[in-house]
Amino acid sequence: MKAIIPVAGAGTKLRPHTYTQPKALIPLAGKTVLSIIIEQLKNAGINEFIFVVGYLGEKIQDYVKKEHPFLQSHFVHQNDRQGIGHALKLTRDLVKGDEIFVVLGDTITEYPIDEVLKSEYSMLGVKKVDDPRSFGVAEIDGDNIVRHVIEKPQIPKSNMALVGVYKIKESNLLFECLEANIMQGLKTHGEFSITDAIDCMIKKGAQFKAFKVESWFDCGKRETLLESNATLLKKFGGSIMSSQAYENTVIIQPVRIGKGCDIRNSIIGPNVTIGENTTIEASIIKNSIIGSFSNLFDIVLDYSIIGSDTGIRGETRTLNIGDNTDIDLG
Structure with missing residues (x-):
């Protein structure tokens, strides 16, 4: 299994800090957002990482090589930021059909990662939110099977938000859906979305199960970053x-x-x-x-x-x- 961490975003909601520092390297409870993600996945036994970098990508590359010198790491450059779906599509030659574990580079979550990795299903991390209109949303049946996912719906049929953690067994099908969406120009809110690609996979017969995360620390905005810092300081x-x-x-x-x-x-x-x-x-x-x-x-x-x-x-x-x-x- 290979981990993919997209960290190419410009972090506009954290400016002015992200003019000079990638948001994944913002300090948090004595660590960085990226180091917390990497350590969580390494401790679960994942040793090969693909980082999709763009804006200030050389700082991400230097940080990973310095702080995790023994990590088997690859760096893919997303020069034209067109969304997470586009970022993932660039990794196809490195994935080579293997299972992948995708974690967005500005989100820290706590969940039973060993159980998720052992599951026979592809898996999507979810958490109940009060207003799901700002998130990808999963519609789930009584057996936790995901029937439909949609990005930032105006009228949500579920309050289970996608938290940015995905285990995907059928990576070839994911890339087929990503490439089809990109060729058709199928964008949601101006970007090629991983959510749209996963919904394509579900329609083609791939089966996903949802797992609920225990904690979700959103580090993409100043207010939530400070809240996450306080919570993680109490934890660590x-x-x-x-x-x-x-x-x-x-x-x-x-x-x-x-x-x-x-x-x-x-x-x-x-x-x-x-x-x-x-x-x-x-x-x-x-x-x-x-x-x-x-x-x-x-x-x-x-x-x-x-x-x-x-x-x-x-x-x-x-x-x-x-x-x-x-x-x-x-």
Whole structure:
């Protein structure tokens, strides 16, 4: 089995951070979104990965080679972003008819992965949502057999949203459906969708079962990214990658602080992730993500994301600032 992780999206909902950093590499609870996905699949026994990269793809490639040097990894470039279906179609020559496990690169889920991998069926991850109109939706019978899937329906007949995790046994049929949809120009909301291809497979006789995920962390928007950071900090627990105490500083767990940080006269936490080699002085920070190599002085932050290599002086409440920024709010 081969894992496919599409990470070619521009991450427009997380700008300005994604101008300089792929959203899959945004720090989250002391890790990155991509590292959490890779570790979950590696622990389940999947060793061959195909990454579909595009925007800032060289950063994804460098990260994977540095952090996972023994991973059997391939990189496919999607220069023209036309949706997840188009991204998957580019991997056909590498898949070679094998079973595939597709995980979207901005979503973290918790589920019984071993059971999913052992199932004799192709499998789709789902979770009940209040408003399914913003998601792919699965219509499921009493035996969890998926009868129909549709992308972002205006009048949903089900509230079971597709979470972005797919085990597909009949990969050749998937690629046939993808190629047929692309040749016909069959787009949904302006993109070639994996949902449309799966519905094509179902109509051609492929049988999918749904499995419910226990937790679903959406990391594609600022608000949900911060919520996911807080939840995962509580799950993984806080950690401080330094043996030295921070001068006149109160740490309110859960907090993850990278190595090489210098923090003085501050209150940090709860629910804060701080990257490596960051300096913080005379500040109060809670419910936030701070990048590496940043310098913060005399600042109050709540529900904020601060990019790497950023300097801030002054006082504020909520910020969303990208990398390589210097701001004086005094």
